[in-house]
Amino acid sequence: MLILECPYCGVKAEETELASGGEAHLKRFGPGSDDEQFHDYLFMRENPKGVHFERWRHANGCGKWFHAARCTMTMEVFGTYAAQAYEPPQEIKDKITAKRPGWSWREFSDASE
Amino acid sequence: MSTRLAKQGRLIDRSKQIDFTFNGKRMQGYAGDSLASALLANDQMMMGRSFKYHRPRGVVASGSEEPNALMQLGKGDRYEPNQRATTTELFSGLTAASQNHWPSLEFDVLSINNKLSRFLTAGFYYKMFIHPRPLWKHVYEPIIRKSAGLGEAPDKELKDADSYEHFYFFADVVVVGGGVAGLQAAKAAAASGAKVLVMEQNSHWGGRAPVDGGTIDGDTPDAWIEKILQELRGMANVTLRDRCMGSGVYDHGYVLGYERLTDHAPGQGGPRHRLWRVRASQIITATGAIERPLSFAGNDVPGVMLAASMRDYVVNWGVNPGQKVVVATNNDDAYRTALTLHEAGVEVVRVVDARDTGGGELMEAVREKGIRVELGRAIARVKDGPRVTKVAICAQNGEGGAQEEVEADAVAMSGGWSPVVHLWSHCGGKLTWDKEQAFFRPDPNRPPLGDNGAGFVVAAGSANGNLGLGAVLEDAAAAGSQAAEAAGFPAKSVAASKGVAEDEALMQPVWLMPAKADIKLRMKTWLDYQNDVKVSDVQLAAREGYESVEHTKRYTTLGMATDQGKLSNINGLAILADSLGAEIPQVGTTTFRPPYHPISMGAIGGEARGEIFQPVRKTPIYDWNDANGADWEPVGQWRRPFAYCRSGESRHDAVNREVKNTRENLGLLDASTLGKLIVKGPDAGKFLDMMYTNMMSTLKIGKCRYGLMCSENGFLSDDGVVARIDEDTWLCHTTTGGAESIHGHMEEWLQTEWWDWKVYVANVTEQYAQVAVVGPKARKVLEKLNNQAGGGMDLSKEALPFMEWRDGQIGGFNARAYRISFSGELSYEIAVAASEGQAFWDALMEAGKEFNVMPYGTETLHILRAEKGFIMIGDETDGTVIPQDLNLQWALSKKKEDYLGKRAHLRSHMADPDRWKLVGLETVDGSVLPDGAYAKGEGVNANGQQNVIGRVTSTYHSATLGRGIAMGLVKHGPKRMGEVIEFPGTDGKIYKAKIVDPVFYDKEGEKQNV
Amino acid sequence: MSNPVTATNGAQFAGMATVADAGLQGMITLRGDLSSKVLAAAVKAATGAKVPAQRKIETSESGAAAWMSPDELLLLVPYEAAVATTAELAEALKGEHALTANVSDARSFFTISGEGARETLAKISPVDLSPEAFAPGDFRRSRTAQVAAAFWLEADGSLRLVCFRSVGAYMFNLLSNAAHPQSAVGVYQG
């Protein structure tokens, strides 16, 4: 049973207060996109063994969506941040780099590489 | 025989005698007894039968690791099978019965399996009963299943008489185990100011230190324990809980505590078990160690016990398990048992020490008492029977020849100790093999990792592999400080109490006694008592290629019994390693899974039973509905009346009555469950244009529009009427149960995709009671209410036309009236404050009397809409249906560049002209089509399945039309009007139906537009 | 016009804590920019309270303002005044991007009082309710058994809890069950 800090409430909320919302930082493709783009947007999910960025909602709480950077092998949480972002904040990326040198996830990676 | 001693028994109160029964026999014990100690005091050594061979079994341990002494406890609604006698506190009126035998414990027919044991080896059933095939199903399997299980199942109608609850608690440091290590660790952690919770599974504190002796800070362990408990109780930051087992460690510092509140006093009131759900920053496992049996032939005969457990029975409960005892060991600790027995007046026939060099000062002390100690010797076999009678002794380093036989009625055995590493391991803590002491211990470099990526479990004391009293206390103090520091409390150095006990010589691993025991002995040498797994079984598994430890476990069932291998795992691993010519750590362990010790399902479920099993959502009119014949239908968490059944009326008749009355007179529907969302802001129109497939931004203030929602994947997800309230405010109705999900859906898009759009959404569903006033007399009843109140809003056709809404007063109630219709009748949906909902309903019922008003339920709602060909989300849709399938193209805005689902509809399968489309269906004979029936096509597909060309989505008897009507999705349906297609029923009949227009009633819509 | 009623109609249960229907309470949802001065003034005018900090409730003689999320407050006003106050708020916030809604009738409202109040709630909510962690003026939205709720602690040590009206009966049964007279845990009392 995970605990994640809601960046809006500042509470360490346990999993039963939260709803999991899948992969973070998806780019929406609507009319005008080709079949491949639309397919990838809807179905092609990152499924990494290790660093993952995902969405959660503080459903039984403030109701806000936020992002978490988490390791799927150890459940370590590198940090949480507001959902209104196109990419993880540098501070979070640095934290991950410190703990998982050489990490990469989609277009994001250890900048020191 | 086993008897109560005149002296000893630190846990019992001899002034309080307690009566109980075992297998119907009346017996006596004392307050403080466990059921096991009380049975032993009554010379009841045999306490059960094993699982497979039904061999007689006695108690072998004194704690939760006990595999044999399992009882059926209690009666009626407090009955429970498989309770360990060793962890059951004796109480007055306790009734216990032994398990897994017929007709009696002493004489058990299935002990024939014991005679057949040569055939019934590990995995025999995988190799047998294969031919002929029918015999497996009809003969063999029924026999195997009949003989399965341990205790009798509770009665099929049993309703648990007890209640259960949960409790959330937060601590900086949780200490699991209230032995001297746990107490010492708690003290060290608490000194730093950390908030500490200590859990102890027993009703007494201190663990086994008081039995094992030695001194702590110069005091007896008992005295020291009393003192430190007092200290801890005096600290505001420390919570001590006894009868509370740390049952599992989970991710991110989650610990479960299983508190048994009334098991020792059933029926005293209050919850029976409380499941503590604790979030800890750090967890200290001070869970002690468990003694290992020795593997010799006949090591399962009643009277063979773990040496330290035998000592427990003498010291803690003043019970003497036998008169003449043989002690067998590979380590020094068992000598303590010899000394304890001797002191209690029991004859120690022999100490058989497998080590050639023997032990240290404890051995000398034993010899000084005149007890015969034999080195390099082993037990060759214990004579089979319901009780130990004879023990054969031989050289350890041989095959079991040249035996000397001695008379004895009990055997104390010690194969060394294994730290209890379960809680360390539950969440991924790794182990390391300690070669010297021959056990797995926690590897401090590989602890389970918490949310911050750092270790969150610290092992302490013997659970950490420190067996000597002095080392235990030092390790525990260090663990306490370490945990507090890791939890963010700079450690105050707390000096460990000084423990002094006898020096012990090294143990010597002995995995088989004698070392080269022949196959006949190995086939009588038990590893797993409860599941009847023997040394020969593990060797067979290895020989057959089941080499992985998990294969061996599963093939032999080693460690899969209710003790989860607490006694058998290491011994079995060692035999497996030996068979494979590998080292034990290479073989590894099986996975440790929670719970440490079985916990009640009741406790896991907690308070959620009966009335509060799940929330029932109630509308403001719920109680009235309930009192007026509502036949309830669960819709999500809501309950809605399916129909209002009058006394003696069937559901079917009630529905027909409601349908007709609503069409002819006046019906009321409690529509409060429909979701109501306010969407407001400068970008609200733009936003709703994305949410709905049709255009909402152009809706005029005061008007309503029916809207469709699709998921991004193109499927219909919800529908409802949207009303424009003012320049930047809309009110969106959702389906019942849609309020929360659509609210969430809107927030998701606003927060995560279009966060710069200025839109706020609020869910006001429950602010209102909403009543649909439906039927030709709808306007009349509302106008009557207004007349009675001396005025109110103008509800005329002109002032409030179809698909518009107005605020005002109706019958003196502040109300919002929507002129919308889901029935094809003249209809108003009126929203009033929920707190006034019942009063408004009452007023309508009263005023409606002269118009023959009747409430109607969801089934009538369904039929009325089906007669009109309106679709229903959840009936015509099922998550695979797109608007085009339902001929709803008109609701897909072509003007909008984008809306959720638009892109999805362009994919090839969604644009496929062969998709099944909505039509009406009329049976040729007027009967009702079966729900969910499929229309048969020509031939079969490549997998031999009948081809199908459509299916029924809704089907009803229409009281209005006096016949069956249905809607369905049919391949090329709209182009096949008038065709008759066939629906095979599951009743063997073929239903023939004609494809028709889905609007069955009032095709021109004259009735709603009056 | 009738007398409005609550979902649990004045129900009460006395066990290790006393659970009671707290009656009709005016409640207004306000969504907007919580840092806005206009909004602060409107809140003050409506409730007499200032805009609360994160996870706090500010109370005054006549009302209170509680922090629901970074862009939402729950305002407490007398029940009778809720409709008018909602309208006044809307008027005062006209130039702002804000939403006000009267939700007085959409809620059930309870008090949990007595020595066992904290423990009663701690049986059903995954929130640290120890005195060190939860003090008067603290406000928390969370889960209570299987439904959402918001609660806070009054200066007298009693708890106030708000949930949806439809689950008012469930909540009352749940709290009463948790307050069973023989179920004191003994960690936050005695």
Place this chain on the structure above:
Amino acid sequence: MKRYSAFAVAREALRYHTGWERAWRSPEPKRHYDVIIVGAGGHGLATAYYLGKNYGITNVAIIEKGWLGGGNTGRNTTIIRSNYLQDPSAAIYEKARSLYETMSQDLNYNVMFSPRGVIMLAQTEHEIRGYKRTAHANALQGVQTEWISPERVKEIVPIINLHGPRYPVLGGLWQERGGTARHDAVAWGYARACSDMGMDIIQQCEVTGVRTEGGRVAGVETSKGPIDCDKMGMIVAGNASHLSEMAGFRLPMESVALQALVSEPIKPCMDVVVMANTVHGYMSQSDKGEMVIGGGTDAANNYTQRGSFHHIEETVRALVETFPMVSRLKMLRQWGGIVDVTGDRSPLISKTPVGNCFINCGWGTGGFKSIPGSGWAMAELMATGHSPLTEEFTMNRFKEGKFIDESVAAGVAH
């Protein structure tokens, strides 16, 4: 291979069972195989078995990172049923179920298939409609199922409480020929038969890379060295994303935890499998007497084989409500597995962008019951390039919007 029989057991008993031979060989890998199957779980072993049995392809290696049958094959709740709604699902699950009926004889290994019957309870009007629809569909698909009344449910399941205050039992969908089997034995039986055909099962051998040449797989790099092949099948459930990336393509799939638990063993009290989807729980009694219990999946990506305890709580309280006597049983053990879930929660059995590489994954919570059907179809696809059973389960369906959605009838598919 020495055949197993009661006679053989008796003969061996006389010599204290010292004469049994290994159930499967444990060879070192050869340099080249016609076919490499990655993953020695039930699906991988079954695929290999039918490649040999149906197509005579026996130069096959089955490569396993851990021990055979050690993934989801050995940690599921062993339910076998085929009462699915959609045609493609019903076809492959029914194929599997029918193969289970004769599996013990086919493999000469008693997998203890127990066709005791499976009931799916209907507890809402919506569920009634869903199951009646399934019953109609099944009748046309050649799957024997039946809609039964609450009274009949009670007859079949005496410990059930029909009149729960929240969700009374309104009937059920009954598949008399569904049931359970001994999960480990399925893997072991296939392994023994594969080994007997000369196939190499290589355990403790991790694939560390996939070598491709000209858009085709040439071989794999493993912890035991490089191995070449003409064709490759990836059948590794939750690890499929990881492996497919080595071959250079991606999968529409995520891996999440699914948990289960057992009670302590009690004497027989429930003779069938019961699934209650409204309250999210299902239960059967094993041949050992344990009540085997499962529920829904966790939501977040996870490779730890541990789930969140609140799912266990939800499942247990649902079962206590449905079977009140369960309240006084005890949970003996809980565990988790990693299940692979696709966009429509139906499997992928498909060709891939890499010509001679085939994928079989995404079984989610339905893996065990499908093992023989999945192996049969995958073998056909790999051997001939075409299988009617797999036709609808392609990777392309997500692009076309042609989903196979089983949640239509029942909230969850187990």
